[in-house]
Amino acid sequence: MGAHDGHTVQSFEDELTQLTNVIVRMGGLAEAQMASAIHAITRRDSDLASRVIAGDSKVDEMEKEVHALTVRLLALRQPMADDLRSIVAALKISADIERIGDYAANVAKRAMVLNQLPQVTPVAGIPGMGRMVQQIINDVLDAYVERDVEKALAVWHRDEDVDAMHMALFRELLTYMMEDPRNITACTHLMFIAKNIERIGDHATNIAETIHFLVKGQSILLPRPKGASVDEMPMPETGA
Numbered sequence: 632m633g634a635h636d637g638h639t640v641q642s643f644e645d646e647l648t649q650l651t652n653v654i655v656r657m658g659g660l661a662e663a664q665m666a667s668a669i670h671a672i673t674r675r676d677s678d679l680a681s682r683v684i685a686g687d688s689k690v691d692e693m694e695k696e697v698h699a700l701t702v703r704l705l706a707l708r709q710p711m712a713d714d715l716r717s718i719v720a721a722l723k724i725s726a727d728i729e730r731i732g733d734y735a736a737n738v739a740k741r742a743m744v745l746n747q748l749p750q751v752t753p754v755a756g757i758p759g760m761g762r763m764v765q766q767i768i769n770d771v772l773d774a775y776v777e778r779d780v781e782k783a784l785a786v787w788h789r790d791e792d793v794d795a796m797h798m799a800l801f802r803e804l805l806t807y808m809m810e811d812p813r814n815i816t817a818c819t820h821l822m823f824i825a826k827n828i829e830r831i832g833d834h835a836t837n838i839a840e841t842i843h844f845l846v847k848g849q850s851i852l853l854p855r856p857k858g859a860s861v862d863e864m865p866m867p868e869t870g871a
Contacts, residue, residue, distance in 0.1 A: 643708050650700045650721050651776065654728070657693040658772040661728050662765055664690065664735035665831060669761035671742040672754060672824065680746070683739035690732030697725040720845040724775065727834040727841075731768065734827040734834075741820045741827075748817045753807055756800045757821065760828050764793060767835045774842050783842035786835060787851065793832035794857055800825045 664683050671680035701718050704710060710718060745754075767786050774782035804818040804825075836855065843851050 646704055647717055653693060653696055653700065654721055654724055655772055655776055657690060657725060657728050658768065661690050661731040661735060662768045664732055665761065666765055668735045668738035668742060669758055671739055672745060673758050675746045677743045677746045680739040680742040684736050687732050687736040690729055694725045694729040697721055716845050716848065720841050723841045724838050727837045730834050731831050734831045737827045738824050741824045745817060745820045751807060751814050751817045753803045753818065753821055756803060757824060760796045760800060760825060763796060764828050764832045767832060771835045771838045778846050780843055780846045783839040787839040790832055790836040790855065791857060793829055797825055797829040
């Protein structure tokens, strides 16, 4: 290999590293957005919620940066095998992170409405679910940086825990709504917030699956572990 070829290979490696770094920064920002959205609920801080909503455009901009880098790499480098998987994985992961950012903004929008209403007890369950999903995002980003399949699979299996927590919170909210109709509006917003957090967990699980494809060159062959869904719950009988 001549000096020019060596330089080209190094340049390509540098660009792949840059791509990984943008993904990690983007993921860190989306994770912070979600944490701030949860804080906006627990602290009843509408100013913080509005900053989360405004900050969603930064996540979108970073996704565009990922797209630009991948187009450049595909057009100029014509990558093969492992390198091609790295680029395809980056595109898929950036799309999931962008959706995480969107859901965090949705939580913040609900927080702004919720903060105008009397506080209800079940709001205490939201931070626990938020912390669980935030840790999952953190772990899946570490797995991406380290190309660690075992860590990615551990995240993949924890999706079931998120579903279980979502179901428990949903049942609690339903009980409050049935006990006192004055709770219905606030609890409905909390239901949507919990669903958004659960969807963030789903996108983190998607990233875990993409990491498996990136490292192993194949999809996870097992069906995704899922807890019971609130969509499958029978509606309670309210009486005549």
